[in-house]
Amino acid sequence: MALPLKYNYRNVLIRWRTTLFTVVGVAAVVSVVILLKALAKGIESSSARTGEPGNILVVRKGSQAESGSLVTRDQFRTLQFFEEIDRNAGGQPVVSAELVMIINAPRRAAPGSANTLIRGVTPRGLELRPKVSLVEGRWFQPGQREVTVSKKLAGRFEGFELGGIIRAGPDRLRVVGLFEAGGSAFDSEVWMDADEARSIFDRSEMYSSILLRPRDEAAMRSLTNRIAQDKRLGLRAEPETEYYSKQTATAVPFNILAGLLGTAMSVGAVFAAMNTMYANVASRTREIGTLRVLGYSQTAIVMSFLIEGVLLSGLGGLLGCAFSLGIYAYVVARGVTFGTMDFQSFAETVYQFRVTPDLMLLGLIFSLVIGLFGSFLPALRASRLPVISALKSL
Amino acid sequence: MNPAGSQRATSPSERPPRASGITIPGFVLKNALRNGRRALLTVLSVAMSCALLVTLLTLQRELTVPPESEAASFRIIARNKVSLAQPLPARQRTIIEKIPGLRQVSPFTYFGGLFRDETTTSWAQFAVDPARFRELILEGKIIEGSYDAWVKNRNGCMLGADTLRRYGLKVGDKLRFTGTFYPVDLELTIEVVYAGTIDDRNCFFHHALLDQLMDDWGMVGTWYIMADSAAAVDGVIERVNAAFENTSAEVRAETERAFQLGFVSMFGNVKMLFGSISAVVVFTLILVCVSTMSMAIRERFRELAVLKALGFRRHELFAFILAESFGLSMVGAFVGIGGAWLFWSTINLQKLSQGFLVHFEVTPHIMATGGIVAALLGILAAIGPSISVARMSVVSGLKTLD
Numbered sequence: 164m165a166l167p168l169k170y171n172y173r174n175v176l177i178r179w180r181t182t183l184f185t186v187v188g189v190a191a192v193v194s195v196v197i198l199l200k201a202l203a204k205g206i207e208s209s210s211a212r213t214g215e216p217g218n219i220l221v222v223r224k225g226s227q228a229e230s231g232s233l234v235t236r237d238q239f240r241t242l243q244f245f246e247e248i249d250r251n252a253g254g255q256p257v258v259s260a261e262l263v264m265i266i267n268a269p270r271r272a273a274p275g276s277a278n279t280l281i282r283g284v285t286p287r288g289l290e291l292r293p294k295v296s297l298v299e300g301r302w303f304q305p306g307q308r309e310v311t312v313s314k315k316l317a318g319r320f321e322g323f324e325l326g327g328i329i330r331a332g333p334d335r336l337r338v339v340g341l342f343e344a345g346g347s348a349f350d351s352e353v354w355m356d357a358d359e360a361r362s363i364f365d366r367s368e369m370y371s372s373i374l375l376r377p378r379d380e381a382a383m384r385s386l387t388n389r390i391a392q393d394k395r396l397g398l399r400a401e402p403e404t405e406y407y408s409k410q411t412a413t414a415v416p417f418n419i420l421a422g423l424l425g426t427a428m429s430v431g432a433v434f435a436a437m438n439t440m441y442a443n444v445a446s447r448t449r450e451i452g453t454l455r456v457l458g459y460s461q462t463a464i465v466m467s468f469l470i471e472g473v474l475l476s477g478l479g480g481l482l483g484c485a486f487s488l489g490i491y492a493y494v495v496a497r498g499v500t501f502g503t504m505d506f507q508s509f510a511e512t513v514y515q516f517r518v519t520p521d522l523m524l525l526g527l528i529f530s531l532v533i534g535l536f537g538s539f540l541p542a543l544r545a546s547r548l549p550v551i552s553a554l555k556s557l
Numbered sequence: 558m559n560p561a562g563s564q565r566a567t568s569p570s571e572r573p574p575r576a577s578g579i580t581i582p583g584f585v586l587k588n589a590l591r592n593g594r595r596a597l598l599t600v601l602s603v604a605m606s607c608a609l610l611v612t613l614l615t616l617q618r619e620l621t622v623p624p625e626s627e628a629a630s631f632r633i634i635a636r637n638k639v640s641l642a643q644p645l646p647a648r649q650r651t652i653i654e655k656i657p658g659l660r661q662v663s664p665f666t667y668f669g670g671l672f673r674d675e676t677t678t679s680w681a682q683f684a685v686d687p688a689r690f691r692e693l694i695l696e697g698k699i700i701e702g703s704y705d706a707w708v709k710n711r712n713g714c715m716l717g718a719d720t721l722r723r724y725g726l727k728v729g730d731k732l733r734f735t736g737t738f739y740p741v742d743l744e745l746t747i748e749v750v751y752a753g754t755i756d757d758r759n760c761f762f763h764h765a766l767l768d769q770l771m772d773d774w775g776m777v778g779t780w781y782i783m784a785d786s787a788a789a790v791d792g793v794i795e796r797v798n799a800a801f802e803n804t805s806a807e808v809r810a811e812t813e814r815a816f817q818l819g820f821v822s823m824f825g826n827v828k829m830l831f832g833s834i835s836a837v838v839v840f841t842l843i844l845v846c847v848s849t850m851s852m853a854i855r856e857r858f859r860e861l862a863v864l865k866a867l868g869f870r871r872h873e874l875f876a877f878i879l880a881e882s883f884g885l886s887m888v889g890a891f892v893g894i895g896g897a898w899l900f901w902s903t904i905n906l907q908k909l910s911q912g913f914l915v916h917f918e919v920t921p922h923i924m925a926t927g928g929i930v931a932a933l934l935g936i937l938a939a940i941g942p943s944i945s946v947a948r949m950s951v952v953s954g955l956k957t958l959d
Binding site: 332430 | 595602605613641736737807822823837838841851856
């Protein structure tokens with residue numbers, strides 16, 4: 164026969180002081196794991212939200228990121244008239260040759276500066292990215308030294324606000340509008356006219372990448388194969404969504420850190436939980452003896468203490484989840500964004516930190532594992548207490 | 558009556574202490590160790606937290622404080638004002654060379670190629686002018702091969718000793734790189750191996766080779782400049798910046814140190830991130846210690862009441878508790894910090910992190926920080942239990958059964 168659950172939760176409550184310490188300790192571990200994972204999640208979800216399913220991105224073979232890719236004008240001229248490419252209402256092929264550059268800009272909040280991506284786009288490029296929408300001001304005009312900036316960036320860098328001036332060496336670019344890109348990677352970018360960008364950055368013969376939309380799926384496959392097989396072209400085509408889903412290298416350090424810290428802190432928490440549970444067992448020696456005399460089996464005692472440990476750390480887990488959710492709510496309410504340097508483009512990626520249900524589940528699992536490991540040995544000890552001497556103890 | 562509860566972990570063979578042998582330190586030590594399991598668990602959890610704290614602080618230092626070298630204070634890096642990714646025209650060289658106070662200048666272009674079939678760049682390749690570069694890396698020592706052979710061989714390269722060891726290479730081996738930022742591939746022969754700089758991983762090759770492959774593109778990544786003396790550095794920086802003001806390629810020159818720090822500041826808020834994680838670790842540590850100490854004291858409430866009845870004063874009891882808690886946390890700190898130091902200085906982290914973490918040095922400063930945290934912790938943990946002991950009346954204390 165198993166011991167009633169009530170016995171455990173009453174015990175947990177009656178020793179509320181020691182309980183509280185253990186619970187808060189476990190909560191701290193769980194919070195650290197969830198919050199670090201939430202940073203990684205933010206980066207991953209920004210990558211996952213970027214790109215339209217029907218689009219194809221063409222970069223130079225061997226380049227890891229768009230910003231490090233080079234596509235010549237000749238290559239673009241060849242590619243432009245491939246018959247697989249869709250045409251818009253005006254009869255023009257839906258293809259956009261773009262230039263992705265990096266500019267160094269002073270930070271607003273902290274001292275120092277950081278790199279941001281500046282993208283030269285064409286009108287077709289805007290058509291190809293319907294999720295990017297203007298929220299303030301207007302789009303840049305072709306032929307003008309004007310830029311439209313992601314609203315998220317505007318808060319992070321000096322001069323990026325509406326009406327501000329962004330300096331690119333000797334050139335000055337006026338901010339005429341702000342856009343939002345639905346939490347995608349474009350939220351970390353500044354957009355301007357492609358031809359103007361090529362002249363400012365001295366890239367008259369060069370683009371970084373080509374974004375295009377094939378007519379249909381068959382055309383998509385044939386175009387991808389055609390580009391892959393054309394050795395002279397030296398380009399690589401892949402679905403835009405696929406390209407961006409791979410750009411998550413920035414999340415790796417956060418994931419590693421979450422794993423390492425989670426493990427190390429859990430080990431510490433297991434020691435602490437063991438301490439508490441051993442003390443619980445010791446102070447209840449006579450009680451355990453009594454239970455044994457009443458006929459509860461050793462298994463029932465082990466189970467009971469295991470349940471108590473799990474209950475204790477589970478409470479901590481819940482508290483940790485609640486704390487992380489609180490932080491998340493605060494971050495969302497205040498519109499706080501995070502920025503980290505992307506090692507591939509050397510530019511800052513701006514992202515939102517995301518606490519998702521699966522992260523909270525992970526946190527809970529962490530807490531339960533701590534509870535199980537922390538209470539296993541004490542539970543074993545409780546079940547093995549010699550009945551008679553246990554009854555005699557004070 | 559069994560004052561140690563039922564958890565007597567001591568072996569039966571242990572002799573009872575001689576009455577005359579009980580000293581105050583002996584008393585504290587006996588108390589601390591009489592529940593061996595608890596003492597061990599406390600020490601281990603403190604040790605684990607201290608090790609974690611030291612590791613975090615070291616990681617933070619590694620990411621935010623680039624290593625300093627003496628020669629670096631003479632050196633200047635000039636990049637395009639737009640950003641590091643924007644190249645500079647090679648024709649700037651003749652103007653820079655004429656700047657007074659300047660000893661040497663070489664182009665310094667980050668190639669960023671992929672080695673063999675690797676998919677990420679874990680160590681850098683730079684295109685330089687070998688004839689000039691010699692003077693720019695004064696701290697570097699040639700450990701294999703000959704520098705002059707490299708100067709003569711346009712397809713040769715100078716490789717850092719760390720990378721040489723990592724891949725088990727030797728002088729004369731060929732290195733193949735696929736360009737990422739540049740649409741060209743490289744095949745270089747190792748002519749010379751250097752060591753003794755702050756970063757012995759890099760590969761340097763002839764800028765002339767890059768120029769040739771790029772059809773004489775007439776650009777360089779950055780300029781690497783050495784001033785005559787430390788005093789001349791500021792003047793050279795000023796003159797380089799002024800020389801190209803209002804040209805199509807404005808230049809931003811800064812000391813190598815400032816350049817590195819600027820690079821670090823691009824990581825974003827690393828310092829805050831590690832700071833807050835460390836704070837959580839310390840907070841958890843406090844919880845553990847306080848709860849253990851209060852458990853230990855509650856268990857012997859009655860004994861402390863007896864001591865009180867015998868005439869021990871509050872501050873003496875406080876001293877007992879403090880000594881025990883302080884002692885346990887210091888042992889934990891010693892094990893944890895020492896363990897972390899031993900661990901990080903033994904394993905080859907550079908190899909494990911694929912060259913991402915180079916030094917990862919647990920400095921005395923960091924170890925001291927960990928030690929101070931643990932010491933404060935030991936004191937803090939003693940306060941709560943001491944207050945309850947001070948408050949307790951002898952009679953109620955003697956009545957306690959728990």
